[in-house]
Structures are given as structure tokens and as C-alpha cells.
Amino acid sequence: MTIEKVEDSPLTPEAVRNYLRSNPEFFIENSELLNTLKVPHQSGGAISLLEHQVHVLRDRNKEFHTRLDRLLEHxxxxxxxxxxxxxxxxxxxxSQDLAELSDAxxxxxxxxxxxxxxxLILFSETPIDGCRAERVIDANRYIGTILTSQKAICGEFPANEMNWLFQRNGIRSAAIAPLxxxxxxxxxxxxxxxxxxxRSGMGTLFLNYVSEVLQRLIPDLANRGA
Structure with a gap:
């Protein structure tokens, strides 16, 4: 298969491109041309089309292995x-009681x-052995806006809220899940x-999962100790 030049239609680069797009099998039938064609290389020189294809395939192979390594790491x-x-x-x-649950x-x-x-803070009007227990009214006074959330939230919170939650200074950011x-x-x-x-907006899948487990265990363990 060859490209014929029409006398009134000069052979232009665009005409060659259009022909090759329309005849993708051209180099299959004319494979001897592959070694004569030159394409630019990153080094600034020129290489044959076959060499260029080898470089392309090698780069794709490296990219594939990089992606595979990343998937394996995940x-x-x-x-x-x-x-x-x-x-x-x-x-x-x-856990046999709330104290064991808190420790776990x-x-x-x-x-x-x-x-x-x-x-882990449990809400109770009376003390709970082996656990930190606070009255709901006190919790609302310190972290009322946090307790309105239906899911875990992350971010930087005011120092007075952090100090109440962790009973220590210096905690600047937190992930918090109401139970x-x-x-x-x-x-x-x-x-x-x-x-x-x-950070605000980061994933909280694990903390939400943990909180769902605790929400199902706490009432049962509380009834055991009643």
C-alpha cells in the first residue's frame, strides 16, 4: 500500500497524517520503513520509530510497576x-463491665x-468505677456544639474544649465521636x-466504626452493673 500524490493536491504533512490515521495497518504491510523513520528523543537526538516504541513501552512498564507497588502498599x-x-x-x-471496656x-x-x-467519657449522673463519668449537663457546657454532631468530626478546637476532653494541656487537634x-x-x-x-474533612471511617461498636456495648454493660 502506497501514498499516491495527486497532481493538483500537493503532499503535505497533514495529508500524510490523515492517510496514516485512515490506514493504521500501513506499517504492518511496510514494516521495513520502521527502522528508517526518525523521531525526536529527550536527549535531543533522533532515534528510529522502533527504538522510540521500546522507550515508550519501557516507560509504561515503569509506570505500571509504580502503580502496582502503590496498590500493594495500600x-x-x-x-x-x-x-x-x-x-x-x-x-x-x-469486656465484662464498663471499666474493662474503657481499659480495652x-x-x-x-x-x-x-x-x-x-x-473515653461516659455520661452518667453517678460515678462509674474504673471509668471517667461526666454529667450530660456538664458535657454540654464544655463541648455542646460537638455533641450535636451525628458523626465523628476532626479539626482544631478551642483550648478549653481540648483541656476538658483530655484533662491535659497541649492538645491542639482532635477527632471526636459522640456516642x-x-x-x-x-x-x-x-x-x-x-x-x-x-484536619477538618479528613476521613473518619475507623472512628465512626469504633463508635458504632461502643454504642452497642455500653448500654448492655451499664445494665449489667446496675
Missing amino acids: ARDNDHKFQQTRRFVLSALE VERSLYDDFGVEACS QQLQLLGVLAVGHSDANFY
């Missing part, structure tokens, strides 16, 4: 988080997830001294 990270979450859930389910939550968050600060099942049961919070560590 898979390993997700598997690690799954194992951590599994240990947390099993530990929580084995803090131990998991500190040891498995490596949080800098965490706080409610028909009524407010408490609040779970993790914090960090870096104001940008827990």
Missing part, C-alpha cells in the same frame, strides 16, 4: 488496620494505633499536639 496498610481493628473489637466484646479502648488506641492522646443510642451515652476522642494532625 493493601498491606489496609490489612494492618484490619488486624488492629479486629483485635480492638474482640477485646471490647470480651485506651489500650488499643495507645498500643495498636499509637495515638498521642485518647479519652449515642437513643440518647447520648458519651464521647470518644483522640488528640494530637500538632494542630494539623487531625
Whole structure:
């Protein structure tokens, strides 16, 4: 197959491009031309079309391996988080009372997830052995706007709210999940001294999952101790 030049239609680069687009099999039938064609290279020189294709395929192969490595890294990270979450859930389910539950939550968050600060606060009009218990009226006084959220929220919060939640100074950002099942049961919070560590809008899937587990366990364990 050849390109015929019409006398009244001069052969232009655009005409060649259009012909090759319309005849993609051209180089299959004229493969001997591949080694004679030259294309620019990043080095500034010219290489044959076959060499160019080899470079393109090599670059695509590198890109593919980079993407594959990234996917494998995410898979390993997700598997690690799954194992951590599994240990947390099993530990929580084995708790016999609220004190054991509180201890399991803090131990998991500190040891498995490596949080800098965490706080599980249960709402009660009377003290609860082995747990931090606060009256709802007091919680509303300090973190009332946070307790209106239906899901976990992240970001930088006022110092007085952080100090009340964590009972320590220096916590600048936090991820906070109100615990409610028909009524407010408490609040779970993790914090960090870096104001940008827990950013507004970041994912809260894990904290929401943990809070859902706690919301189902707390009423049952509270009834056991009544």
C-alpha cells in the first residue's frame, strides 16, 4: 500500500497524517520503513520509530510497576488496620463491665494505633468505677456544639474544649465521636499536639466504626452493673 500524490493536491504533512490515521495497518504491510523513520528523543537526538516504541513501552512498564507497588502498599496498610481493628473489637466484646471496656479502648488506641492522646467519657449522673463519668449537663457546657454532631468530626478546637476532653494541656487537634443510642451515652476522642494532625474533612471511617461498636456495648454493660 502506497501514498499516491495527486497532481493538483500537493503532499503535505497533514495529508500524510490523515492517510496514516485512515490506514493504521500501513506499517504492518511496510514494516521495513520502521527502522528508517526518525523521531525526536529527550536527549535531543533522533532515534528510529522502533527504538522510540521500546522507550515508550519501557516507560509504561515503569509506570505500571509504580502503580502496582502503590496498590500493594495500600493493601498491606489496609490489612494492618484490619488486624488492629479486629483485635480492638474482640477485646471490647470480651469486656465484662464498663471499666474493662474503657481499659480495652485506651489500650488499643495507645498500643495498636499509637495515638498521642485518647479519652473515653461516659455520661452518667453517678460515678462509674474504673471509668471517667461526666454529667450530660456538664458535657454540654464544655463541648455542646460537638455533641450535636451525628458523626465523628476532626479539626482544631478551642483550648478549653481540648483541656476538658483530655484533662491535659497541649492538645491542639482532635477527632471526636459522640456516642449515642437513643440518647447520648458519651464521647470518644483522640488528640494530637500538632494542630494539623487531625484536619477538618479528613476521613473518619475507623472512628465512626469504633463508635458504632461502643454504642452497642455500653448500654448492655451499664445494665449489667446496675
